[in-house]
Amino acid sequence: MAEATKAPAKAPKLADPMEASIDVATQEMIRRAQQLQIETVFDRAVTMKPCAIGMQGICCKNCAMGPCRLPLPKDGIQGEDTRKGLCGATANTIAARNFIRMIAGGAAAHSDHGRGVAETFLSVARKETEDYTIKDPAKLRAIAPYYGVETTVEADGETLDRDIDEIALAVAESAIAEWGKNGGELLYLDRAPKPLQEKWEAMGVKPRAIDREIVEIMHRTHMGVDQDYKNLMKQGARASLADGWGGSMIGTDLQDVMFGTPSPLQSEANLGIMKEDHVNIIVHGHEPLLSEMIVAASQSQEMLDYAKEKGAKGIQLGGICCTANEILQRHGVPPAGTYLQQELAIITGACDAMVVDVQCVFQNLANVAKCFHTKLITTHPIAKMEQENVIHIEFDEHYAMQDAKRIVKMAIDNFQERGAEIMIPRHKTKQIAGFGVESIQYHLGGTFRGDYYTLNDNIINGRIRGIAGVVGCNNARTKHNDAHIKIIKELIKNDVIVLTTGCSAIAAGMEGLLTPEAAGVHCGPGLAEVCETVGIPPVLHLGSCVDNSRILLAATEVVKAGGLGDDISDLPAAGSAPEWMSEKAISIGQYFVSSGVYTVFGYHMPVEGAPVFKDYLYKDMEKMYGGKWDCEADPIKHAHKMIAHIDKKRAALGIDKARERVLMDMADRQALGME
Ligand code: NFS
Numbered sequence: 001m002a003e004a005t006k007a008p009a010k011a012p013k014l015a016d017p018m019e020a021s022i023d024v025a026t027q028e029m030i031r032r033a034q035q036l037q038i039e040t041v042f043d044r045a046v047t048m049k050p051c052a053i054g055m056q057g058i059c060c061k062n063c064a065m066g067p068c069r070l071p072l073p074k075d076g077i078q079g080e081d082t083r084k085g086l087c088g089a090t091a092n093t094i095a096a097r098n099f100i101r102m103i104a105g106g107a108a109a110h111s112d113h114g115r116g117v118a119e120t121f122l123s124v125a126r127k128e129t130e131d132y133t134i135k136d137p138a139k140l141r142a143i144a145p146y147y148g149v150e151t152t153v154e155a156d157g158e159t160l161d162r163d164i165d166e167i168a169l170a171v172a173e174s175a176i177a178e179w180g181k182n183g184g185e186l187l188y189l190d191r192a193p194k195p196l197q198e199k200w201e202a203m204g205v206k207p208r209a210i211d212r213e214i215v216e217i218m219h220r221t222h223m224g225v226d227q228d229y230k231n232l233m234k235q236g237a238r239a240s241l242a243d244g245w246g247g248s249m250i251g252t253d254l255q256d257v258m259f260g261t262p263s264p265l266q267s268e269a270n271l272g273i274m275k276e277d278h279v280n281i282i283v284h285g286h287e288p289l290l291s292e293m294i295v296a297a298s299q300s301q302e303m304l305d306y307a308k309e310k311g312a313k314g315i316q317l318g319g320i321c322c323t324a325n326e327i328l329q330r331h332g333v334p335p336a337g338t339y340l341q342q343e344l345a346i347i348t349g350a351c352d353a354m355v356v357d358v359q360c361v362f363q364n365l366a367n368v369a370k371c372f373h374t375k376l377i378t379t380h381p382i383a384k385m386e387q388e389n390v391i392h393i394e395f396d397e398h399y400a401m402q403d404a405k406r407i408v409k410m411a412i413d414n415f416q417e418r419g420a421e422i423m424i425p426r427h428k429t430k431q432i433a434g435f436g437v438e439s440i441q442y443h444l445g446g447t448f449r450g451d452y453y454t455l456n457d458n459i460i461n462g463r464i465r466g467i468a469g470v471v472g473c474n475n476a477r478t479k480h481n482d483a484h485i486k487i488i489k490e491l492i493k494n495d496v497i498v499l500t501t502g503c504s505a506i507a508a509g510m511e512g513l514l515t516p517e518a519a520g521v522h523c524g525p526g527l528a529e530v531c532e533t534v535g536i537p538p539v540l541h542l543g544s545c546v547d548n549s550r551i552l553l554a555a556t557e558v559v560k561a562g563g564l565g566d567d568i569s570d571l572p573a574a575g576s577a578p579e580w581m582s583e584k585a586i587s588i589g590q591y592f593v594s595s596g597v598y599t600v601f602g603y604h605m606p607v608e609g610a611p612v613f614k615d616y617l618y619k620d621m622e623k624m625y626g627g628k629w630d631c632e633a634d635p636i637k638h639a640h641k642m643i644a645h646i647d648k649k650r651a652a653l654g655i656d657k658a659r660e661r662v663l664m665d666m667a668d669r670q671a672l673g674m675e
Helices: 024-035 041-047 091-125 137-147 164-180 187-191 194-203 210-220 229-259 288-299 301-309 321-331 339-347 365-370 397-417 437-444 453-460 482-493 502-510 517-522 525-534 548-561 583-594 611-625 635-653 656-671
Strands: 152-155 158-161 265-269 279-284 315-320 335-337 353-356 375-378 390-392 429-433 466-470 496-500 539-541 573-577 599-601 629-631
Touching (some): 194 611, 229 548, 229 583, 265 335, 279 288, 279 321, 279 397, 288 321, 288 353, 301 315, 301 397, 315 339, 315 397, 321 429, 321 502, 339 365, 365 375, 429 539, 437 453, 453 525, 453 548, 466 635, 482 496, 496 502, 548 573, 573 583, 583 611, 611 629, 635 656
Parallel strands (some): 279 315, 315 335
Antiparallel strands (some): 265 429
């Protein structure tokens, strides 16, 4: 009887692979996971709905009288908005608090990464480690003046180059001080165009010390402190600038100094880079301190010989997330996939070790790893997992190579433990990565002019309509890679050159958009002509998410080269994060907005429940910084919002006519049957 009343056990709801991703390798692996009855993020996204009130940014849980939830009335707000929490906090206050706490989280993540890099650089400068060295002394000399460090010395009436070790030590000490110094402002703010610095001054948002700005967000958003959304956002802007022009920029620069400044190189992307007859090691996370050493260890003769001894043909390294981008741009190590593909790399059955450090790592990796032979290794003292099958090998930069070899050896030893369940999707795509401020200068500068002359010239004459930065994550609430690819394709079709980083860059690589050949297939005639002449892809891979600082500096170089206004906000340029999900994305978005960039996010923004605060971000900010937020989930409309902004800036610069002429030339040529 009791049996009869029992509801039949329901089969769990599963993701539809075709709806979950546009990428064939990903679709195949989702199907594979479902066959093996291994749950992935794609399945969880169909079974668990997000909280509607949290999504709108109007749930306050900053004290134990709450959580206070302030849903919008069904028929919208008529007259005065009377919603308030127990303490009286308005929807604007709550949404602004939540928003800047996201900035604090994001800025903290980037900046702590930067701090780790700076500390390692200090060890290098003090000669406490032999595993890391100064690989790019020219870059060190180039950044030293921003730290107030002299690069020359006077001796016997002559000016000589100062000893590089002395410069390193002085730069390292000055860089470390940026996190906690008392008084003054961040040194790298000086690299921004002067009018932008003046705006920051007028707004009172120049960051003082990196840690201080993040701490101040936590204080201001504590119960009963800052209750003015404008004042809260002022601190949000300040902390975000401490990320973009502080922690991230210092991180990028010192990584370049220690590991080499990237230059264009060829590689591949997607899960198909894994090899059945090789030991496959997937490095996942963010900090290149660890992955650099894993690259070196896995290329060492000792480890290669050991792998052969154990029956493997070699060692195949691959990356996931921004670690992938770090080792791609400096060593050509191919990314195995984006953020949403992390579980799938293990489900191939051929992942002998997955080595993770910090950020964007799913805890469910441990559950997936349990189903296979895969060793899941955490390496960072601040990022462990509770599951028992996870191995923790703490990585110490003073014994970096030793630790890395231990990890690689563990993967090799695990090669023979593989089960029969191996399925590596065949798909992988060729790509060129490794662009940066310096290489764009090389490719798009004048032969005799060390600046961005050719780029500016082509923007002014209209062959290139404008510049877009398309960056950021995947989000399991939206179709994997769909918005990234549609937006990028629509931009380049309309002659907008794209600079990309993070998982967006990996997505573009997987889709074949990071090759010079993509220009002829996907670009408008103007951009195609420039790319074909110069031999570059229409979408330039600038690295990881901390390398968004490269985009800030590239934009500054464009301003300096002349002819396109005197501030970043004058440029025909726009930013986008089509499938964002992390707090880091919000911090990045805000520092782009505060640096004068019109920035459009996809999916949704957690501000819908506070319309006044939303208007402040989407409209009023433009008057303060020249940049503002926007959100558009539809990829084509999203791209056209960016293009409309680019055209508005072209008109303001008086260069819209040049572009019309170019288009007429094309039409004329078509009329003559030349196309
Ligand atoms: Ni960026 Fe990198 Fe990817 Fe998003 Fe995560 S990896 S730092 S946060 S998901 S782009």
